[in-house]
Amino acid sequence: MSGLGPAAEAAGWRLDSEVFLPEETRGATPVDFLQQLPSYQSALRRRATAGTQDRRAASQDPAGLRAAEGRGLQQEGDEVAARPAREHPLTIAEKRRLRYCQQADIKYLSGWKQWKRTSNKSLKKVLSEVKELSSYLELWRHDIHSIEGKFGTGIQSYFSFLRFLVLLNFIIFILMFSLVTLPSIISKYGMFNSSFAKIPPKNVEPHCTVYEPSGNKGLVYFYTYLKDLLSGTGFLEVTVLFYGYYTIDAEWISIQKYNLPLAYLLATFGYLALSLVWIIKRSVGGFKQNLVHNKDPFQSYCNKVFAGWDFCITDPNAARLKHRSLQYELQTDLEEERLKRKIADRTTKEKLRIYSLRIFINIIVIAVLSGCFYSIYRATVFSQENSNDVSNMNFQANLLVQYLPSMVITLANFIAPQIFSFLIRFEDYSPAFEIRLTLMRCVFVRLANIGVLLFSLWSQISYCATDKCNACGYNYELYPCWESEVGQEMYKLMIFDFIIILAVILFVDFPRMLLVTHCSCKPVQWCGLQEFGISDNVLEIIYGQTICWIGTFFSPLLPAIATIKYFIIFYIKKISLIHTRKPAARPIRASSSNFFFLVVLLIGLLLAFIPLGISIAHIPSSKACGPFRNFNTSWAVVPHTIDGFPTGLRQVLYGIASEAFAVPFFMVICLIMFYFIALAGAHKRVVEQLREQLVMESRDKLFLIRKITEAQRHP
Numbered sequence: 001m002s003g004l005g006p007a008a009e010a011a012g013w014r015l016d017s018e019v020f021l022p023e024e025t026r027g028a029t030p031v032d033f034l035q036q037l038p039s040y041q042s043a044l045r046r047r048a049t050a051g052t053q054d055r056r057a058a059s060q061d062p063a064g065l066r067a068a069e070g071r072g073l074q075q076e077g078d079e080v081a082a083r084p085a086r087e088h089p090l091t092i093a094e095k096r097r098l099r100y101c102q103q104a105d106i107k108y109l110s111g112w113k114q115w116k117r118t119s120n121k122s123l124k125k126v127l128s129e130v131k132e133l134s135s136y137l138e139l140w141r142h143d144i145h146s147i148e149g150k151f152g153t154g155i156q157s158y159f160s161f162l163r164f165l166v167l168l169n170f171i172i173f174i175l176m177f178s179l180v181t182l183p184s185i186i187s188k189y190g191m192f193n194s195s196f197a198k199i200p201p202k203n204v205e206p207h208c209t210v211y212e213p214s215g216n217k218g219l220v221y222f223y224t225y226l227k228d229l230l231s232g233t234g235f236l237e238v239t240v241l242f243y244g245y246y247t248i249d250a251e252w253i254s255i256q257k258y259n260l261p262l263a264y265l266l267a268t269f270g271y272l273a274l275s276l277v278w279i280i281k282r283s284v285g286g287f288k289q290n291l292v293h294n295k296d297p298f299q300s301y302c303n304k305v306f307a308g309w310d311f312c313i314t315d316p317n318a319a320r321l322k323h324r325s326l327q328y329e330l331q332t333d334l335e336e337e338r339l340k341r342k343i344a345d346r347t348t349k350e351k352l353r354i355y356s357l358r359i360f361i362n363i364i365v366i367a368v369l370s371g372c373f374y375s376i377y378r379a380t381v382f383s384q385e386n387s388n389d390v391s392n393m394n395f396q397a398n399l400l401v402q403y404l405p406s407m408v409i410t411l412a413n414f415i416a417p418q419i420f421s422f423l424i425r426f427e428d429y430s431p432a433f434e435i436r437l438t439l440m441r442c443v444f445v446r447l448a449n450i451g452v453l454l455f456s457l458w459s460q461i462s463y464c465a466t467d468k469c470n471a472c473g474y475n476y477e478l479y480p481c482w483e484s485e486v487g488q489e490m491y492k493l494m495i496f497d498f499i500i501i502l503a504v505i506l507f508v509d510f511p512r513m514l515l516v517t518h519c520s521c522k523p524v525q526w527c528g529l530q531e532f533g534i535s536d537n538v539l540e541i542i543y544g545q546t547i548c549w550i551g552t553f554f555s556p557l558l559p560a561i562a563t564i565k566y567f568i569i570f571y572i573k574k575i576s577l578i579h580t581r582k583p584a585a586r587p588i589r590a591s592s593s594n595f596f597f598l599v600v601l602l603i604g605l606l607l608a609f610i611p612l613g614i615s616i617a618h619i620p621s622s623k624a625c626g627p628f629r630n631f632n633t634s635w636a637v638v639p640h641t642i643d644g645f646p647t648g649l650r651q652v653l654y655g656i657a658s659e660a661f662a663v664p665f666f667m668v669i670c671l672i673m674f675y676f677i678a679l680a681g682a683h684k685r686v687v688e689q690l691r692e693q694l695v696m697e698s699r700d701k702l703f704l705i706r707k708i709t710e711a712q713r714h715p
Contacts, residue, residue, distance in 0.1 A: 038703055039696035139163055143574060151318045151583050152310040158534050159570065161597050165545055166566045168278060172271040172552065173559040179267040180556050183258050184246050208472040211247075211480040211624030213238045230495060231402045232488040232555075241491070241557050243483035244625040261627040261637040268553050268612070275549065275605055283598035304330060318583055336430045354428055361423050365441065368419055372412040372445065373452045379408040380456035384478070405456075405489070406496040409449045413543070417442045417536075439535055443600050446543045447607050450493075450550065454611045457486055458619065473620035473632075481625035483554045486615075490551025490558065497544050498565050505572055509580040532581040537573065538597050541566065546604035553612055 090098065135141065140163055148156035228234030232242065239245060246264065308326050313319050346354075383404045420441045424434050461482045464470045469477060479485050508530075515524050548562040577583075617635045621628040628634045642653050655661055 038699040039693075042696055139166065140570065143570075147574065147577070150313070150315040151577065152313045152322060154310075154534060155532060155577065155583055157597070158537055159574070161538065162541060162566055162570050162573070164282070165541060166563055166570070168275060169545075169548060169559045169563040169566065171274065172548075173557070173563060175271055175274070176267050176552065176556045176559060179263045179270075180246065180260070181240050183260060183263065185240065187260075205468070205471045205623075207468060208476050208623040209629075210476075211244065211622075213244060213481075227399050230399065230492070232491040233402075237484060237488070241555055242487045243554050243556070244481040244622075246556075246627045247625045247629065259637075259641065261631070261634075262641050264556075264627050265616070265634060265637055267556075268616070271552060271559075272549070272605070272609065272612070276602075279598055279602050279605065283595060283602070304333075339428075339430050358427050361427055364423060365420065368416055369445065369448070372416055372449065375408050376405060376412065376449055376452045377456045380405045380453055381460065384457070384460050403492060403496060405453055406493050409453065409493070410496065410500055412449055413446055416445045435535075439539075439596075442536075442539055443542075443603065446539055447546060447604055450543075450546060451607065451611070453489065453493075454486070454550070457489060458614070461485075462619065472623060474622075476622075476624070479622075481622045482619075483615075483622055483626055487551055487554030487558070490547050491555055491561075493547050494544060494551070494558065494561060494565065497540075497547070498569075501540070501569060502572065505576050505580070509576055513580040529580065529582045532577050532583055535596075539600070541569070542597075542601050542604050545601065546608055549605060549608035550611055553615065 140159070144156055144159050144163065147159055224234065228236050236242070237244065246260065304326060310322055313322055383401055386401050417438070420438050424438055427434075429437065461474050461479050463475050464472075466477075469475055474482060512527070512530060516527070516529055519525075544562065544565070548558055551558045615634070617633060620632055621634050623629050628637060631637050631640065642650055645653070
């Protein structure tokens with residue numbers, strides 16, 4: 001019944017608790033002594049509660065129960081015997097003996113099983129070799145390993161996250177370029193027998209189709225090109241960078257009948273879906289680790305003392321900071337225990353006081369946020385109303401007006417977190433919760449500022465003061481191609497964010513490093529080098545990635561700019577880390593930080609869904625530019641395309657979109673969701689049992705140590 005094969009049974013091996021043990025070693029264990037272990041006593045108590053049900057089941061069908069156990073053991077033995085020897089918790093000599101037994105058992109298998117086992121082994125070997133070779137093709141592999149070796153896994157996780165964003169933006173750029181930009185270029189320049197028709201939109205007022213981009217004509221000064229490069233106006237406005245370039249009036253643009261409007265919409269859905277799936281896939285591993293490590297009250301101190309050191313660190317300064325970090329974490333745990341005891345001992349008067357103080361501080365936080373949002377709204381309105389009036393402005397004033405919303409957003413992103421960090425000290429939270437709450441408030445500030453900017457833009461776009469404007473459905477007088485205007489705002493935000501990152505490193509970090517290195521006065525030495533805050537730097541690039549997701553629909557080549565931007569930022573941050581900054585004294589663990597980064601990135605992606613969904617399905621598309629000028633909204637291309645399908649396929653698609661299909665589909669989704677909820681509950685119980693097992697093993701070790709100590713005292 002062991003299921004190991006004749007050779008393994010002849011060698012004296014049998015399956016026992018999923019571990020192969022020789023027969024001659026069995027029976028040598030002091031059973032009476034092991035029965036005194038806490039884990040054995042706990043198992044006896046648990047079995048006593050379920051003993052009645054087990055005896056009743058055995059009395060009803062003992063033969064069937066023994067047969068089922070035999071079949072399960074046989075199947076389990078086959079699976080365990082087929083596993084490689086290196087996967088078993090055995091000594092080297094026992095693994096060699098097991099491998100010999102497995103090789104001897106092959107001749108007793110059928111031809112199909114022999115071929116299956118051999119092919120699986122060969123496939124695993126090929127996949128491992130391919131994986132090993134592909135690791136050498138990883139971007140910045142050596143640089144990230146070097147950073148990990150000097151500064152630990154916490155800072156390494158930031159650079160790995162930055163590499164992930166570079167790859168993501170590059171793939172989004174390939175998707176948009178191949179499906180949207182390249183067919184448009186082929187059509188416009190008449191390559192490959194393609195046609196680019198100029199057909200005016202139907203049922204549209206003629207004045208709504210007037211769009212004259214402000215391209216540079218005649219003699220142009222150099223600073224005008226510089227302004228256009230920074231703001232996306234002028235010569236850049238009529239390039240493939242912005243939505244207005246893709247003005248194709250015909251439904252088909254080539255001899256192969258390529259539907260550009262549908263391709264534009266599907267490419268947008270494609271890069272959003274790709275980003276969502278990729279982020280969720282990467283966050284699964286971090287979620288598993290976070291689920292296990294976050295709720296480990298029994299071994300928290302042991303993990304920090306015996307397993308908290310990062311052996312990748314080789315730099316002495318980073319090692320010193322890691323010592324301080326471990327000390328800080330232990331002090332934080334002790335402080336949290338003190339706060340828990342303090343909270344338990346609070347009187348009603350103290351609770352009323354602290355809750356009133358928290359309510360008052362949260363009112364201040366809301367007031368700060370409201371002030372930031374209102375400032376962004378007013379700056380956006382002022383910029384949109386005055387940026388086109390270039391006759392009464394010089395170069396610097398016009399550029400300042402165009403960049404006013406970006407500067408206000410950057411100022412809000414800098415001031416608001418400082419206020420939040422100061423106010424949270426008075427709220428009497430635990431240190432760990434203080435960090436999480438401050439980070440979440442900073443995330444909300446950065447991402448909500450983008451939402452306020454878009455709301456301000458769309459309030460201007462949808463505002464119509466005349467009948468002519470109402471006939472177009474949007475404010476065509478100021479925004480004849482409003483999609484390009486939104487794309488220019490996203491372009492300016494990305495460029496200004498990159499300029500700010502460069503300016504901080506060049507004009508703040510480097511001078512501070514020179515002062516600390518060459519000036520011996522005490523105030524300068526007390527300030528020291530700037531810390532490399534992992535969370536702040538991550539929020540910085542997530543803010544830029546959210547801008548990229550929103551702006552790609554209005555500027556299809558924005559992912560290419562984001563790829564180049566993050567590529568340069570990688571080397572800038574690396575140089576800054578090595579020469580001008582020091583690791584933070586309070587770094588977060590790599591396992592929890594990776595999960596936190598991806599959760600915040602997912603929040604940014606969900607925020608991008610909202611404005612893109614409103615733009616595609618609700619706001620009327622421009623009648624003077626873009627691939628959707630013949631449609632009322634961008635989404636209207638989907639039903640228009642479906643109407644051209646054959647009758648049978650069209651009926652199927654309309655049936656899928658009908659309520660008759662939606663109701664049972666919703667019920668099936670609910671059943672699947674309930675199944676996964678039940679599965680998650682089962683997994684949670686398994687995790688809790690494993691935690692209990694770890695606790696019992698620690699108690700067993702304490703029991704054995706106590707017994708050894710007693711035996712040494714009384715030989």
